[in-house]
Amino acid sequence: MGIGSALIWHWAKKNQQDKAGQWNAILAKCDLQMARDQIADMHRMLNAQVKESGALYFKNEYVFAWEAFRDKPTIDNARVLLDIAPQLLRYLRCALPAAASIRPTAF
Numbered sequence: 001m002g003i004g005s006a007l008i009w010h011w012a013k014k015n016q017q018d019k020a021g022q023w024n025a026i027l028a029k030c031d032l033q034m035a036r037d038q039i040a041d042m043h044r045m046l047n048a049q050v051k052e053s054g055a056l057y058f059k060n061e062y063v064f065a066w067e068a069f070r071d072k073p074t075i076d077n078a079r080v081l082l083d084i085a086p087q088l089l090r091y092l093r094c095a096l097p098a099a100a101s102i103r104p105t106a107f
């Protein structure tokens with residue numbers, strides 16, 4: 001492994017660790033049921049918009065992760081969902097106790 005590859009590998013590993021640390025801090029405090037409900041609301045809004053404009057497709061990995069989290073909103077299922085769709089972190093942040101009155105916008 002060259003120096004460039006080693007530096008990129010080290011940066012990617014550190015970035016992954018930082019991301020996991022940030023997620024763990026949020027997941028430890030957030031109301032997972034509230035986050036699930038907010039993500040479900042986002043899906044309902046997307047479905048309503050699609051009825052007017054056409055089709056919307058999700059990757060199978062996302063569908064499986066979402067259905068697992070929807071049916072059982074646990075920290076482990078939330079981590080899997082965030083691995084696949086990290087943009088959903090905004091919904092988990094909004095489900096923190098201090099952010100209970102904030103509603104995220106669809107992405």
